[in-house]
Amino acid sequence: MALVVQKFGGSSVADAEAIRRVARRVAATKQAGHDVVVVVSAMGDTTDELLDLAAQVTEEAPAREMDILLTAGERISMSLLAMAVNELGVPARSFTGQQAGLRTDTRYGKASIVAIGPERITSVLAEGGVAIVAGFQGVNELNDVTTLGRGGSDTTAVALAAALEADVCEIYTDVDGVFTADPRIVPAARKVHRMTYEETLDLAANGAKVLHLRAVEFARRYGVVLHVRSSFSDKEGTWITDAPAVPGQEENMEQPIISGVAHDRSQGKITVVDLPDVPGIAARLFEVVAEVGANIDMIVQNVSTHSTGKTDISFTLPEADCRDVLRALDANAEALGFSEYRFDDQIGKLSLVGAGMRSHPGISAKLFRSLHEAGINIEMISTSEIRVSVVTRIEVLDAAVRAVHTAFELDAAETEAVVYGGTGR
Amino acid sequence: MALVVQKFGGSSVADAEAIRRVARRVAATKQAGHDVVVVVSAMGDTTDELLDLAAQVTEEAPAREMDILLTAGERISMSLLAMAVNELGVPARSFTGQQAGLRTDTRYGKASIVAIGPERITSVLAEGGVAIVAGFQGVNELNDVTTLGRGGSDTTAVALAAALEADVCEIYTDVDGVFTADPRIVPAARKVHRMTYEETLDLAANGAKVLHLRAVEFARRYGVVLHVRSSFSDKEGTWITDAPAVPGQEENMEQPIISGVAHDRSQGKITVVDLPDVPGIAARLFEVVAEVGANIDMIVQNVSTHSTGKTDISFTLPEADCRDVLRALDANAEALGFSEYRFDDQIGKLSLVGAGMRSHPGISAKLFRSLHEAGINIEMISTSEIRVSVVTRIEVLDAAVRAVHTAFELDAAETEAVVYGGTGR
Known part of the structure; x- marks a missing residue:
């Protein structure tokens, strides 16, 4: 039995059907005997739609209000996913960044995590449930909502995995893992089975849209094993870790x-x-x-x-x-x-x-x-x-x-x- | 100078244009020298859309998750309204039910308010700003979001008016006030200029869609003066109060x-x-x-x-x-x-x-x-x-x-x- 953090991006929860598919994966992981914590982004285009609404009412939105607005998207996806997982007979509870204990500084729009107190997460796990956490968001010392900026949901997942000492942090995406090059340009590109944090950082910093730099840096600092894989298949993806390879x-x-x-x-x-x-x-x-x-x-x-x-x-x-x-x-x-x-x-x-x-x-x-x-x-x-x-x-x-x-x-x-x-x- | 609580329903904030119109009214009230606290519902059909999404992923949603889902609607409208008011040069901050200090019991979907600690509201007012509060929602002792059930935003507005000892709680709607009968049925119906809580309660309980019973009961208990009026005009509406009429x-x-x-x-x-x-x-x-x-x-x-x-x-x-x-x-x-x-x-x-x-x-x-x-x-x-x-x-x-x-x-x-x-x- 392992403790697994699973992160699903916006395209993985784009509509009700996609949410049900993610729910089946979450339930299957739980039913295989693992403890599961899920981090979820906003559904598909929700964030763009909210940005568009904001642009219609203001030329320059106060950063605090923008963060409150944008975090509504994850609230919707996380509660829907919790419902869908419950529907499969696996108890699940959703938590906002604040409820999950993600405390940040006060830089709205690009806040940094300063501490994590995931007591509510651990208590749901102890009761045999799945915890579903809104990505991309936290709460600052004023009790105001903050967003973590670009790559925020990846960062939430890695930070929670570190705080919970998870065995692995699975980053679900729409490709099978990290490739030796962009398969759209190089059809013969191969999936990389394993790479170090340093290599991943260098790839990410140089244009490969693998993972956000910040999340990889976080993973390296706390030794979180990452597994980048497809939400559309059960194939093994790319493992990112500095741990020694297992011989054979x-x-x-x-x-x-x-x-x-x-x-x-x-x-x-x-x-x-x-x-x-x-x-x-x-x-x-x-x-x-x-x-x-x-x-x-x-x-x-x-x-x-x-x-x-x-x-x-x-x-x-x-x-x-x-x-x-x-x-x-x-x-x-x-x-x-x-x-x-x-x-x-x-x-x-x-x-x-x-x-x-x-x-x-x-x-x-x-x-x-x-x-x-x-x-x-x-x-x-x-x-x-x-x-x-x-x-x-x-x-x-x-x-x-x-x-x-x-x-x-x-x-x-x-x-x-x-x-x-x-x-x- | 008075302290005014203004409540706007979903049809008053149905789209960006409607939100800008509400913002102009809020700013005008503030610029007339009053302290303004705004309570806002979710935009137009947002709640129905969220309910529809929930129905697509589950046959029976856990009540706690449903409340988290539905409260996303007010989060969106309140932050957009705060942006729109700021755009007019009037500082405004939005607050969730939790941030506004609305504490409830744990009955998800139909929670009752047990206490209000609106310190953040009063401090925004003291700084000369407008406070914009999400209607319909509160937080329980578990730090979970609850909804107040039908008529929830009216209840939020009246409860805040009571806690803040507001001079008046204005309930904005799409008609000019309370009428002697439904004008669609009785074209000769007259607007009532003033009525008691008891009359309002009896009208509301017997099919007149004036105000929700619960909000009127709250207003009566705490002596909150209500003013039901149109968000589309500046006409005086219907005053609901037991205070003695002013002679003349x-x-x-x-x-x-x-x-x-x-x-x-x-x-x-x-x-x-x-x-x-x-x-x-x-x-x-x-x-x-x-x-x-x-x-x-x-x-x-x-x-x-x-x-x-x-x-x-x-x-x-x-x-x-x-x-x-x-x-x-x-x-x-x-x-x-x-x-x-x-x-x-x-x-x-x-x-x-x-x-x-x-x-x-x-x-x-x-x-x-x-x-x-x-x-x-x-x-x-x-x-x-x-x-x-x-x-x-x-x-x-x-x-x-x-x-x-x-x-x-x-x-x-x-x-x-x-x-x-x-x-x-």
């Missing part, structure tokens, strides 16, 4: 060098031209950028041409942040002393991730060669211990992903039929 | 004899035939009826024909309760010893209500005569100190209402253009 089981006897190829089309590139090449200029530039709260990803500084005393700096960042950054550059053009900037939203980023590359030199060289042989130009490069990322033109990104996937021998013998997608919020 | 103001210098003619099409009549006429038989019969939780209204026992030792007992009750009662009669036919029963759902009830009739004998006689002259048969009669009710065939009920309205000189000189309707939940 599957391909984990030796850690694979590469766990996957991620890609990201959502970034823009800004190049600041002819900055005075004086000490501290990069710091001054990125202080200006940081002030608007933009998340900078890759940075490349051209070698200065000493004859002119000028340098160019390029950086990539989420497209959503670009406009604010460009405005900040305009406002600080004189102080920074650059001549102009260029903005490019037609870039794509490819990242090769694998914990095994630490002990395998030559990975970068092999990556660059495979791209060269495919006729693809590299515009920027950045590397970490377990990742190599390159920026290309957006229109050759898919070809780049396929070329790299093949070059690193990730292609499966047989193609698995999957649809790749997000995991809900 | 309107028609209240002398209390009118009759405040209105109510009607009710929603009852059925059951006649139990040939009961043994022994002491205690009525008690035994109505114990059987009470066991299924039916609310009996009128009861008539025929004069026993001593030769046979048998008697007939007829009673009226809400149609919704009839099936359960008939089943209970079937199950107890032998024990009660009756020969058969008859069920009649084609009845209508007319009630003439007026606190002034206490001191005016002959009201019943005048009522019966007016019906006789209109050619309408009376099937049952029941009276209280300030009310006379009769049962007729359902198809002549409208004619009966018009005849009585005219006979008691309630017809207005000019017809007011109104649509009569419910007040939301």
Whole structure:
């Protein structure tokens, strides 16, 4: 008997029929002898509908009110799921974030969990029932409802799994697990059976819509074993854990060098031209950028041409942040002393991730060669211990992903039929 | 400056435009220098949609889960209204029943308020803001959400008005106030300018969809002045209070004899035939009826024909309760010893209500005569100190209402253009 936390995203509970299907899985897990805690997102488009209503009554909603509004969605899905599980003869009770003891700070819209006191959850489990918890929400010290921001339901699930010392936190999604690449681009992509938190973090940070960064970080910090799997099948999915592999089981006897190829089309590139090449200029530039709260990803500084005393700096960042950054550059053009900037939203980023590359030199060289042989130009490069990322033109990104996937021998013998997608919020 | 509680039903907040209209009224009241507390129901059909979803996942929803589900509706409307009021430059905060300090017992679906601790409301008012409270809901000692049952939002508003010692509790609806009869039936019906709690209770209990009984009882007990008015106009509505009339103001210098003619099409009549006429038989019969939780209204026992030792007992009750009662009669036919029963759902009830009739004998006689002259048969009669009710065939009920309205000189000189309707939940 195990204690299992199961998280279902919005697409898994999109309508009554979907809720009944999730209920059957929950009941089956319980009837197999396990203790079950379920974390659920709002049904399908509920959150978008609520956002739309808010936009109709106000131009700028107070954050506190927006959080109260949005959390209504999980209240609906959690109580309906509890009803559906009860209907199958398995006692179930639903709990809001507040009732589940999820205490957060007061940053509405992006609150952090500060403590969990899941007494009501444990007492339902002790009585032989299933606890169903609203994802994405908590309560602050004012007794006001807060939301955890993007990936909030994943975070709720992992945090509860940590607090309850669950054996596993199952993240249900609409694909069979984590793949070596997006199967829509690389039909020969393979499901990864097991990967480390670090690899998952690097994949997630580089465009693979696997799991939200924050939830993975939480899982790593507290050693929560994650199992990413499909809510539409009973297939085993992808296990995410740093625990030692069990000898004799599957391909984990030796850690694979590469766990996957991620890609990201959502970034823009800004190049600041002819900055005075004086000490501290990069710091001054990125202080200006940081002030608007933009998340900078890759940075490349051209070698200065000493004859002119000028340098160019390029950086990539989420497209959503670009406009604010460009405005900040305009406002600080004189102080920074650059001549102009260029903005490019037609870039794509490819990242090769694998914990095994630490002990395998030559990975970068092999990556660059495979791209060269495919006729693809590299515009920027950045590397970490377990990742190599390159920026290309957006229109050759898919070809780049396929070329790299093949070059690193990730292609499966047989193609698995999957649809790749997000995991809900 | 006054402290005003304003209650808006579901039809007043049916969509974003309606919410913006309510927000303008709330802001105007605040800007006129008053303290404002708003109680709001769920938007339009939200509650029905949630009930429909529940029916799709379960045949019998646990009451606790149903209450959590249904209260999502008020959470949505209250936060949207708070946003809309903020948008007008008036600071507003929304509060769930739990946050507003509405503590109830644990009877899910029909909880009673046991205490109110509205500290957060008073502190928002002290800061110059508007407090917006979810109607229909509270929290019990387990920290679980409860609903107050039918008329719950009215009850929330009145209870808050009592706890806050508000100057007036305004109940906004889609008509201009309480009318002497349903204007759809009696186009000459007049708006009542002022009436007592007792009259209002008798009207509400006898089919006038003015206000929910429970809210009026609460208002009477705590002396809360009610003002029933339209959310679509600024006209003065109907004041409900036992406070002495101010000399020189309107028609209240002398209390009118009759405040209105109510009607009710929603009852059925059951006649139990040939009961043994022994002491205690009525008690035994109505114990059987009470066991299924039916609310009996009128009861008539025929004069026993001593030769046979048998008697007939007829009673009226809400149609919704009839099936359960008939089943209970079937199950107890032998024990009660009756020969058969008859069920009649084609009845209508007319009630003439007026606190002034206490001191005016002959009201019943005048009522019966007016019906006789209109050619309408009376099937049952029941009276209280300030009310006379009769049962007729359902198809002549409208004619009966018009005849009585005219006979008691309630017809207005000019017809007011109104649509009569419910007040939301």
